Structure formats: structure tokens, C-alpha cells
Amino acid sequence: MERKNHTRKLTAILAAALVIATLVLATGCTKSDASARGGKTLYLYNWTYYTPESVIEKFEKEFGVKVVLDYFASNEDMFAKLKAGGSGYDIVFPSQDYTSIMINQKMVHEIDHAKIPNLRYINPMILEKATYDPQMRWSVPYSSGATGIAVNKTKVSSYARDWSIFADTRLKGRMSMLDDMREVMGDALAHLGYSVNSTDPAELAAAQKLINEQWKPNLVKFDAEGFAKSFSTGEFWVVHGYAEAVFEELDESRWGEVDFFLPPEGGPMYLDSMVIPTGAKNVELAHEFINFIHRPEIYAEFLDRFHYPATVHTEAGALMTVQPFYRGEDMAAYELKYDVGEDLDKYNEIWQTIRYVN
Amino acid sequence: MNGKGQERIVKKKRLEPSRLVEEHKGSSGPYRIPRNQVFQDHRKFGFSNIMLVLVILFLFMPLFVVITYSFNATRGMRWNGFSLVWYEKLFFDSKELWRAFGNSFIIAITSSLVATILGSLAAVGIKWYKFKSRAYIQTVSFLPMVLPEVIIGISMLIFFTAVRIPLGMFTIFVAHTTFNLPFVFLLVSARLDEFDFSIIEAARDLGATEMQTLVKVIIPSIMPGVMSGMLMAVTMSLEDFVITFFVSGPGSATLPLYVYSMIRYGVSPVINALSLVLILGIMLIALLFRRFLKTIAASS
Amino acid sequence: MNTHHLQERRGRRLGITYSAPMGLWLTVFFLVPLGIIILYSFLKKGLYGGVEWEFTLSAYQQMFNPNFMRVLFRTLWVATLATCFTILLALPCGYAMARSRNQVLWLALVIVPFWTNSLIRIYAWIAILSSEGFVNEALKAIGLISESLPLIYNQGAVITVLIYMYIPFAILPLFTTIDKFDFQLLEAARDLGATKAESIVKVLLPNIRSGIITALIFTFIPIFGAYTVPLLVGGKDSYLIGNIIVDQVTKTRNWPLASAFSLVLTVLSTIGVIWMMTSNASEKARQKSVVQVADTNGGLS
Numbered sequence: 008m009e010r011k012n013h014t015r016k017l018t019a020i021l022a023a024a025l026v027i028a029t030l031v032l033a034t035g036c037t038k039s040d041a042s043a044r045g046g047k048t049l050y051l052y053n054w055t056y057y058t059p060e061s062v063i064e065k066f067e068k069e070f071g072v073k074v075v076l077d078y079f080a081s082n083e084d085m086f087a088k089l090k091a092g093g094s095g096y097d098i099v100f101p102s103q104d105y106t107s108i109m110i111n112q113k114m115v116h117e118i119d120h121a122k123i124p125n126l127r128y129i130n131p132m133i134l135e136k137a138t139y140d141p142q143m144r145w146s147v148p149y150s151s152g153a154t155g156i157a158v159n160k161t162k163v164s165s166y167a168r169d170w171s172i173f174a175d176t177r178l179k180g181r182m183s184m185l186d187d188m189r190e191v192m193g194d195a196l197a198h199l200g201y202s203v204n205s206t207d208p209a210e211l212a213a214a215q216k217l218i219n220e221q222w223k224p225n226l227v228k229f230d231a232e233g234f235a236k237s238f239s240t241g242e243f244w245v246v247h248g249y250a251e252a253v254f255e256e257l258d259e260s261r262w263g264e265v266d267f268f269l270p271p272e273g274g275p276m277y278l279d280s281m282v283i284p285t286g287a288k289n290v291e292l293a294h295e296f297i298n299f300i301h302r303p304e305i306y307a308e309f310l311d312r313f314h315y316p317a318t319v320h321t322e323a324g325a326l327m328t329v330q331p332f333y334r335g336e337d338m339a340a341y342e343l344k345y346d347v348g349e350d351l352d353k354y355n356e357i358w359q360t361i362r363y364v365n
Numbered sequence: 366m367n368g369k370g371q372e373r374i375v376k377k378k379r380l381e382p383s384r385l386v387e388e389h390k391g392s393s394g395p396y397r398i399p400r401n402q403v404f405q406d407h408r409k410f411g412f413s414n415i416m417l418v419l420v421i422l423f424l425f426m427p428l429f430v431v432i433t434y435s436f437n438a439t440r441g442m443r444w445n446g447f448s449l450v451w452y453e454k455l456f457f458d459s460k461e462l463w464r465a466f467g468n469s470f471i472i473a474i475t476s477s478l479v480a481t482i483l484g485s486l487a488a489v490g491i492k493w494y495k496f497k498s499r500a501y502i503q504t505v506s507f508l509p510m511v512l513p514e515v516i517i518g519i520s521m522l523i524f525f526t527a528v529r530i531p532l533g534m535f536t537i538f539v540a541h542t543t544f545n546l547p548f549v550f551l552l553v554s555a556r557l558d559e560f561d562f563s564i565i566e567a568a569r570d571l572g573a574t575e576m577q578t579l580v581k582v583i584i585p586s587i588m589p590g591v592m593s594g595m596l597m598a599v600t601m602s603l604e605d606f607v608i609t610f611f612v613s614g615p616g617s618a619t620l621p622l623y624v625y626s627m628i629r630y631g632v633s634p635v636i637n638a639l640s641l642v643l644i645l646g647i648m649l650i651a652l653l654f655r656r657f658l659k660t661i662a663a664s665s
Numbered sequence: 666m667n668t669h670h671l672q673e674r675r676g677r678r679l680g681i682t683y684s685a686p687m688g689l690w691l692t693v694f695f696l697v698p699l700g701i702i703i704l705y706s707f708l709k710k711g712l713y714g715g716v717e718w719e720f721t722l723s724a725y726q727q728m729f730n731p732n733f734m735r736v737l738f739r740t741l742w743v744a745t746l747a748t749c750f751t752i753l754l755a756l757p758c759g760y761a762m763a764r765s766r767n768q769v770l771w772l773a774l775v776i777v778p779f780w781t782n783s784l785i786r787i788y789a790w791i792a793i794l795s796s797e798g799f800v801n802e803a804l805k806a807i808g809l810i811s812e813s814l815p816l817i818y819n820q821g822a823v824i825t826v827l828i829y830m831y832i833p834f835a836i837l838p839l840f841t842t843i844d845k846f847d848f849q850l851l852e853a854a855r856d857l858g859a860t861k862a863e864s865i866v867k868v869l870l871p872n873i874r875s876g877i878i879t880a881l882i883f884t885f886i887p888i889f890g891a892y893t894v895p896l897l898v899g900g901k902d903s904y905l906i907g908n909i910i911v912d913q914v915t916k917t918r919n920w921p922l923a924s925a926f927s928l929v930l931t932v933l934s935t936i937g938v939i940w941m942m943t944s945n946a947s948e949k950a951r952q953k954s955v956v957q958v959a960d961t962n963g964g965l966s
Contacts, residue, residue: 048616060460060461077618078618078623079626080629084610087915091715093614226901228903229901230897239441240442240795240798241796241797242791242797257441359732416761417757417762420836423832426793428781442792487687496681505692508691511886512927512930515911515923516910517698519702519920520699524694543691543694551838551883558875589844594837624782624785640785
């Protein structure tokens with residue numbers, strides 16, 4: 008008798024704890040949903056800050072809806088998640104290689120051009136490079152740029168303004184390159200005069216040799232997360248990476264100390280697009296948002312935030328209030344990194360010798 | 366049992382009643398086991414005390430850096446004068462950040478609570494009783510700790526999608542509870558090892574029901590383990606990025622997801638400001654809670 | 666062994682009541698997903714992640730890649746070193762905390778720094794260890810060094826920050842077990858002529874064995890799988906096995922290989938943990954008591 012009673016009590020306690028937990032969770036969920044004024048909620052899947060909060064707020068106000076942001080830290084993470092079954096987002100912001108993969112894998116909705124009149128502002132030059140979707144049937148360009156090299160001029164006076172700077176033994180132990188296979192391989196391929204999308208074994212081997220024998224010995228490390236911090240503390244003098252990341256870590260008064268350039272030989276560039284994944288619940292609203300983003304004054308607000316050149320938009324550049332970190336023309340020789348399909352394994356094998364072996 | 370073992374039990378038995386009595390006085394908080402008065406080695410500057418202080422300094426060192434930068438007038442790692450600009454941004458211009466923070470908080474509390482209850486009970490059950498599935502539960506109990514996070518994340522995502530549980534706060538809660546369970550279970554188990562069972566027998570002999578034994582004897586004596594386990598669970602839950610990333614759904618981003626996704630553009634110093642606010646908040650809650658506990662102790 | 670007569674009689678039912686909730690939870694939410702991983706490791710990799718439904722052992726063959734093996738040994742070395750230092754530092758801390766009158770305060774001090782996001786704490790380490798950072802400037806100020814030491818972006822930095830990240834996980838179980846240790850035993854040992862060090866090694870440590878083992882498990886296993894710390898504060902030579910597994914899921918999109926790796930690691934660590942736990946149980950039978958210490962000391966003097 009006593010034992011049964013005990014079992015029952017214990018079950019009751021457990022049940023109570025679970026109920027409390029679920030209740031708290033439920034209130035946590037409904038609270039965020041209930042605050043949507045128009046009842047509609049748009050779910051964006053993006054990098055943190057990539058769409059400025061001020062822009063989001065304007066959209067919410069104008070359309071009387073709520074926008075909920077979720078974040079990913081790399082295209083690969085985002086894709087792995089969607090691939091394994093993650094869903095519920097209305098707009099995702101992948102880069103070109105993953106845009107094309109998502110199109111191939113039929114993971115995205117077709118874009119209805121009638122609902123996005125502002126598509127007329129999209130730069131035809133950028134669409135020419137986007138060979139996987141030149142008509143914007145599946146994706147709308149969001150932003151484009153390239154990684155470059157930042158040099159601390161207070162520490163380094165004479166240097167080559169191209170990729171060969173990483174072969175400069177005087178700078179040994181003061182340089183870093185991105186921990187990004189396609190970026191670094193692409194840089195080496197471009198420096199050697201090949202396409203950044205090369206799958207030719209001989210060309211890839213030459214790039215491997217260049218990186219392993221001439222660049223890597225001078226690098227402190229391959230770093231995609233902390234290079235800007237260490238550039239700002241003076242630990243690194245030359246870094247390969249995103250301009251916005253480098254300058255974000257520095258006070259504006261020190262921006263003059265930095266020479267940021269895109270090497271003239273060319274290299275890989277990126278094009279982030281907006282796509283509407285299949286399974287999106289607010290396809291209409293998603294179209295409205297894409298149209299909203301490409302309003303010239305709104306797009307200029309976004310460009311200002313990151314000091315980007317107006318490579319994607321034909322009108323917004325004139326409305327910018329700040330000087331971009333680099334010019335759109337610098338990217339003339341740059342190529343979009345495409346998905347290389349099965350040949351990715353060739354890259355992987357080479358990257359192993361660069362990254363796993365020291 | 367050999368002679369020595371028996372001797373130990375006898376000796377412990379002699380000690381326990383006094384422990385129990387002292388515990389019931391409850392004068393020094395809810396779970397403190399009375400300090401031993403006989404073996405006096407409380408030299409303030411003993412080796413172990415110095416080590417403890419040094420280690421805590423080591424643990425706080427990066428935190429001091431974070432707090433200092435939160436008052437920096439500009440971004441970056443060079444000091445440019447005192448300013449509250451990041452605090453202003455934090456309180457007036459960080460809607461998304463607070464939402465993520467709220468989600469993290471809810472998940473940490475609920476998942477650590479459930480993990481602590483389930484884990485502690487299981488530890489008691491496994492250490493003190495013999496039954497068929499004991500070995501099975503014991504083995505499965507620490508596995509979530511061993512499997513790499515990214516694999517747990519992916520497999521749970523596939524699992525939730527397969528059984529059609531929509532991704533969101535609930536799935537994050539389930540995942541966090543799962544990876545917290547082994548920590549609570551093992552901590553409480555370690556506490557229970559070599560526990561003196563005679564006090565339980567004594568309690569029963571004196572007519573205590575199983576429930577009374579659990580509440581009055583077992584729980585107080587494993588409390589340090591339970592507390593440590595819960596603290597650890599909260600910590601793990603607040604920290605986790607990878608598993609949360611995979612099992613989160615639209616609108617359920619937690620603080621680590623928010624912060625890690627800033628990597629590409631540099632993490633904003635607003636996060637530094639949040640750290641200090643968080644620490645001060647915890648201290649405040651702890652103080653209030655302490656008063657509350659004291660009033661309870663006084664009234665009983 | 667410790668189970669009493671009484672408990673065995675009542676035991677079956679109660680033990681299941683206590684343990685079933687966790688057992689069920691882990692079966693549903695962990696073992697089932699683990700099954701998916703086991704299955705995946707025997708399938709063909711999909712071009713864009715995921716798997717194709719075709720049986721193959723290629724994931725296991727790919728594991729025997731000399732590059733991977735090199736990283737595996739490096740990881741073992743780093744994890745062993747970091748774990749040893751962590752435990753050695755954590756032992757006196759757990760001891761001091763257990764003997765303190767302000768246990769809750771110390772517990773809070775150990776844990777609270779960890780409620781701040783780990784990424785920004787690791788960034789703070791970059792600032793502390795960099796060549797113009799706090800440590801180097803302080804050493805220069807005292808005049809110990811004139812040139813900055815290379816403290817960041819090497820194996821040493823990885824180990825330092827790993828110790829930092831996991832030391833609370835070692836302190837908590839040690840504190841929890843030392844706290845219930847009967848300090849009269851130490852006094853008795855001293856009375857019987859043992860030195861302080863002797864009494865600690867021969868009386869305290871054997872009695873808190875389970876705490877030490879738990880601390881070992883709590884630090885070694887997470888450190889073995891660590892990947893953000895080597896990524897952020899490591900150099901060219903700091904790639905660890907955790908990084909490889911993450912890479913297989915995201916960068917190279919080879920889920921079967923990641924599954925195979927995880928499975929092998931899981932099996933190995935499971936064997937390790939079970940071995941430690943059972944050796945702990947058998948050791949308990951021979952545990953040293955005050956009497957034994959007295960015997961040995963008697964023999965020596």
C-alpha cells in the first residue's frame with residue numbers, strides 16, 4: 008500500500024515539474040507570437056545584423072507585421088540544417104554556391120516578378136555573373152562583395168599590393184588568411200592566372216604547392232573568427248578577410264592606418280541572394296519584403312551600415328552617405344565561386360594537406 | 366565483508382546521528398553539512414585556499430577584460446575613453462538581442478530543472494537498488510556526453526523531423542535536457558558513492574515512509590550534488606551553440622546563436638555590456654533569494 | 666555489494682520508479698537518434714550532405730587516412746595534458762571549497778563567469794595573451810622580459826584556454842565528494858603519525874575516488890571533442906578531432922564519415938568510462954581505511 012502511494016506521489020511530482028516546464032515554454036512561445044499586430048509574422052534566416060534592425064523596424068511599421076530573425080554563422084551550417092529537415096523560414100540569405108545548390112535541389116520557391124517591381128534596380132552586370140539564375144527565376148541578389156587584404160600601415164611600410172604579399176618572408180608570423188577552403192584556394196588559383204572554379208588537377212596541384220610552400224610558412228594561422236580582433240590589437244599586420252569585419256573592430260579614428268585592397272589579379276567574390284524556401288508560410292509577405300529591401304533609399308541604408316559598394320543595386324549608390332571600403336570597380340577581375348559538385352572532393356583532399364598537417 | 370570494512374561502518378554509524386541532528390537545525394541554510402569541528406585545519410592562508418583564490422582570479426580574468434571593454438567609448442580592443450554608449454544600445458536598441466536572451470533564459474531554467482529532477486532520482490535509484498534494467502540505464506546515462514555535439518544536433522534534428530515535432534522552444538528544451546542529464550546523474554552518483562545506507566535503514570526503522578525518507582533524509586544529504594548538478598546544467602544550457610543551432614526553429618534563436626552569427630562582422634560590444642548586466646542581475650537575485658531563504662528558516 | 670537486505674526486498678520496484686523517467690527519456694530522445702547515426706555510417710554520402718540509401722563501408726575505410734590519424738594523436742596529447750592540469754588545479758579548489766563556511770558563495774564564484782557567452786570570453790583571452798596584451802605588458806613592466814613572448818596562437822594557448830573552459834567541470838564533482846568526506850579520518854591519520862601529504866594521499870584521495878573519476882570524465886571527454894577553442898586561439902598546428910568532425914558535416918558534407926568517426930569515439934569512450942567505473946567499484950572493496958594507514962606507518966617507524 009505504502010509503496011504504491013509513494014510511486015503515485017513521485018509520479019505526481021514528476022508530472023507537475025514537466026507541466027510547469029511545458030507551461031513556461033508555452034508562454035515563452037505564445038508571447039512572441041501574440042505580439043504580432045497584423046497577425047502575420049515573417050521569418051527570416053540570416054546572419055546577425057546582416058539586415059539592419061532599423062530596416063526591419065521600418066518594414067514592420069509600414070506593413071503592420073512582425074519580423075522574426077533567426078541566425079546562422081555559415082552557409083554550410085545553414086544548408087546542413089535545412090537539408091536535415093529544418094524549415095519554417097520565409098526568406099533565407101544563402102551565398103551563390105548554396106543558392107545554386109538549393110535551386111538544383113528544388114528547395115526554393117519561384118519568384119513572382121510582378122510582385123517585385125524594384126527588381127528593375129538590380130545591376131545586370133551582377134546577373135551576368137550569376138550564371139545559375141541569370142533571370143532571377145529563383146533568387147534575388149541581396150549583396151555582393153569580395154574578401155581582400157588589410158595591411159596595418161603603421162607596422163608595414165613597403166609591400167606588394169597583390170596576393171604575393173603572403174609570400175613575403177619579412178612578414179612571417181604576422182599574417183593570417185581566412186579559414187575557408189574555397190576562398191584561399193581561389194586566391195591561389197587567381198594569383199596563378201587560373202579560374203577560381205578550376206577543377207583541373209594540375210591547376211589545383213599548383214595552387215596547393217603555392218599555398219603550402221610559399222604562403223603557409225609565413226602565416227600564423229588560418230582564421231575566420233578572430234583575425235579582425237588580432238588585427239586591431241596589432242598582433243597581425245596583414246590579414247585576409249572581409250573589409251567590414253576588419254573595420255568594425257577599429258575606431259573610425261584609426262581607419263586611416265589601414266590599407267584595404269582587393270588584389271588586382273582577381274579572386275573569388277560572393278553574391279548573397281534572397282530565396283524563398285519551399286515550405287515558407289508567407290510567400291506573399293516574403294515578396295513584399297524583397298521588394299522593400301530594394302527600394303533605393305532602404306537599400307542605401309543597408310549599404311551605409313556596412314560601407315559596401317553598390318554592386319548589386321543601380322540607384323542606391325548615389326544615395327549613400329558614407330564612403331564604401333572599396334569600390335565596385337575593384338571587383339572587375341573577380342569571379343563568383345560556383346558549386347563544383349563532385350569535384351569538391353578534390354578540393355577537400357588538398358585542403359586536408361593544408362589544414363591538418365603542419 | 367572483511368573486518369576492516371565492518372569497522373568502517375561501525376565508526377560511521379557512531380558519527381551519523383550527530384550529523385543528522387545538526388542538519389535538522391537548519392541554522393546555516395538549506396543543505397550545508399556541518400563543518401567538522403574536530404579536525405581543525407582552517408588556516409586562512411593554507412595552500413588550498415590560496416589555490417582556490419588564484420583559480421577564481423584566473424576564471425574572472427577574461428570577465429574583467431569583457432567588462433572593461435563594455436565601457437569603452439569605441440569598438441575594438443584599444444581603450445578610447447569611458448562611455449556608456451554600449452549600455453544605451455543594449456537597453457534601447459537591442460530588441461532582437463533581448464528576445465534571444467529571453468529564450469536562452471527560459472530554456473536554461475526549464476531544461477536544468479527537469480534534468481536535475483530526472484537525473485538525481487535516477488542516481489538514487491541506481492545507487493541504492495538492484496533491478497533488471499540497472500546496467501542498461503547506467504550505460505545509456507553518460508552516452509550523450511560522449512557523442513560529438515554536431516552529431517547529436519544533426520541526429521536529433523532528423524529525429525524530430527521524422528516524428529513531426531515542430532522545431533522550436535520545445536525541441537531545444539528536449540535537446541538541452543538530454544545533454545544535461547548525464548552531468549546531473551554522474552555528479553549526484555559521485556555524491557552517493559560510499560553513502561552510508563544505515564541512516565536510511567534507521568529512518569525506516571523509526572517508521573518513516575518511503576516519501577518521508579526521500580524528502581527528509583535522502584534529498585538533504587545529496588543536496589550539494591544536486592545543487593552542483595543544476596548549476597552545471599544551467600551553464601551548459603546557456604553555453605550551447607551547436608546542438609541548439611540544429612534543433613531550433615523559427616523564432617526560437619537563443620543568445621549563443623545570436624552571438625555566434627555575428628562572427629562574420631565582428632561581435633558587437635553590446636554583448637560585453639550584457640555580460641555585466643547579467644552578472645549584476647544574478648547577484649541581485651541571489652541576494653533577494655538569500656533574504657527569502659533566511660525568512661523561511663526563521664519562521665520554521 | 667552495498668545493497669542491503671531490506672533494499673533488495675523493496676528494491677526492484679522503487680529502483681525502477683526512481684530511474685525509469687531518465688531511462689525512458691534517454692531511450693526516446695537519445696538512443697533513437699543514435700540509431701540514425703549508426704545507420705548513416707553504413708550508407709553512401711549524398712553529394713550535398715545527407716545520405717544515399719546504399720550500403721557501403723567506405724566511411725570506415727576513409728577513417729584510416731594518415732592525416733586523420735595525425736590529428737587524432739595530436740588531440741589525445743592535448744586532451745591528456747589539459748585534463749591533467751585541470752584536475753591538479755581543481756583538487757585543492759574542491760578541498761578548500763568543501764572546508765569553507767561559505768560554500769554557496771564559492772560555488773557561485775566558480776560558476777558565474779561561465780554564464781557569459783563563451784565566444785566573447787575566448788575573445789578576451791585573445792586580448793590577454795596577445796603580444797601587446799595584458800600578460801606580456803605586465804611581464805615587461807616587472808622587467809622579467811623585454812621582448813613579447815609568443816603566448817597566443819599555439820598549442821600552449823589552446824591548453825591554457827581549455828583548462829580555463831573546463832576547470833569548473835572538474836571542481837564541482839570534486840567539491841561534491843570532498844564535502845561528504847569525514848575529515849576526522851585525516852585527523853586520525855595525523856594522530857597515527859602520518860605527515861600531512863601522506864594523510865592526503867593515503868586517506869583523502871582514495872576516499873574521493875569517485876569524485877576524481879567523475880571529474881576526469883567531465884573534463885577529458887568534452888576537451889577531446891573541443892573545436893571552438895583550437896579554432897580561435899590555436900595556430901596552424903592546432904586542428905583537433907572535433908574540428909574534423911564538424912568539417913565533415915558542414916564543409917565537406919560527408920555525413921557518413923562524421924557518423925563513423927562519432928561512433929568509433931563513442932564506443933571507445935564508453936569502454937573507457939565503463940572500465941573506470943567498474944575498477945572504481947572493485948577498488949572500493951580494498952579501500953584504504955585509517956587502520957591501514959596506521960599499519961603502514963607502524964611498519965615504517
